[in-house]
Amino acid sequence: MKLILLGAPGAGKGTQAEVICQRLNIPAVSTGNLLREAVKNQTELGKAAQSYMEKGELVPDELVIRMLQARLEEADCAQGFILDGFPRTVPQAEALEQLGIRIDRVIDLEVSDEEITQRMSGRRVCESCGASYHLAFKPTRAAGVCDKCGGKTVLRKDDQPETVQERLRIYHRQTEPLIDYYRKQNKLYTVNGHSDLAVTTARTLEALEAQA
Numbered sequence: 226m227k228l229i230l231l232g233a234p235g236a237g238k239g240t241q242a243e244v245i246c247q248r249l250n251i252p253a254v255s256t257g258n259l260l261r262e263a264v265k266n267q268t269e270l271g272k273a274a275q276s277y278m279e280k281g282e283l284v285p286d287e288l289v290i291r292m293l294q295a296r297l298e299e300a301d302c303a304q305g306f307i308l309d310g311f312p313r314t315v316p317q318a319e320a321l322e323q324l325g326i327r328i329d330r331v332i333d334l335e336v337s338d339e340e341i342t343q344r345m346s347g348r349r350v351c352e353s354c355g356a357s358y359h360l361a362f363k364p365t366r367a368a369g370v371c372d373k374c375g376g377k378t379v380l381r382k383d384d385q386p387e388t389v390q391e392r393l394r395i396y397h398r399q400t401e402p403l404i405d406y407y408r409k410q411n412k413l414y415t416v417n418g419h420s421d422l423a424v425t426t427a428r429t430l431e432a433l434e435a436q437a
Contacts (some may be wrong), residue, residue: 226306227327228433229312230336231403232387234383234392235341235348236420239357239427241334242309248430252301256310258355259283259292281388286317293323305329313400320408329367331407332432333419334425338393345348349378362422 226249228363232236242253260278263271270292274284293311296302308328314316314406336344347360349369352377358365365372407413414432418425 226329228305228307229251229328229331229407230307230309230334231331231400232388232409232418233336233396233400234339235345236336237344237422237425238309238334240422241332241426244429245307245390245433246427247339248433249257249305249307251305253292253307253309254302254311254420255355256289256293259296260289263292268343269289279382281383281395282299283390286314286320287394290317290320290324297326312403313396315402315406318403319394328407328412330414330433331403331412332429333404333413333415335415336418341393341417342386345384346380346386348380348384350381351376351378351394353377357369392437 227399228245230242231239232414239255240259241253244311245251246253260271260274264275264278265271265362269275270399274288278286289311297306312321312430344359344362347362349358350356351358351371351374354374355369356371356373357363358371358378365378369378370376371378383392414435416425416428420428
């Protein structure tokens, strides 16, 4: 199954992607992680993307699509995948179709801006492997230390309050139109993400298994 997770920054897409990945045994492909890895390794694409990411702006489509296309051609994506963070605009969704990538289902996680701002201020990410945690909802076993690799967990620049507000403005202006885009294709399933993690996960799995 080829899936897309929609939702504002901090809505919980990465967390739900992990759950679906385990349930369906398909990889979760996060464009955010792809971009951060490219920046960390200072690849050609990473250097080009870095200035946009630091300001909380969307990285140009051409850069993201080049990274994503290379990732989806890897062997572990042959039986399906979950896209987290892509597409973020209608032109990006159209670009997927032009590449011959057929999406089976789109799950939209709905969370208010106020709750997202609160959530993201507590989010921490491993500098080494990119694993995500939260001080209140998903803490590491040892403070500041990644459970998976032992790396240092930090507050990313794009999770700071001022940047979060700008990312939300961009989301409402450029990404929300995807909701109608996929609703018209009868692929959209909406999940209320305001509840605790277990409830949101249960709702996400229900949407995953619902009959089209």
